[in-house]
Amino acid sequence: MVELKVRRFGNSLGVVLPKEVINRLRTDDGERLFLIEAAEGGYRLTPYDPAFEKKMKKAEEIMGRYRNTLRALAK
DSSP, X not given: XXXXXXXXXXXXXXXXXXXXXXXXXXXXXXXXXXXXXXXXSOEEEESSOHHHHHHHHHHHHHHHXXXXXXXXXXX
């Protein structure tokens, strides 16, 4: 567990993530993080965009359905 302190940044509030948290998230300055509401009522911080993941699942479904057509088009 890592304790974070809420601080004022201009007119906003924010938290500073310690270096070990940044390393575990495999993120860097300027990259986006996503705060996702968890089923248990808490939150999860992740570098993975859940909307992108949903789109990729749909794309894989379409590619599987039209596998032969895509193979013919690739030639």
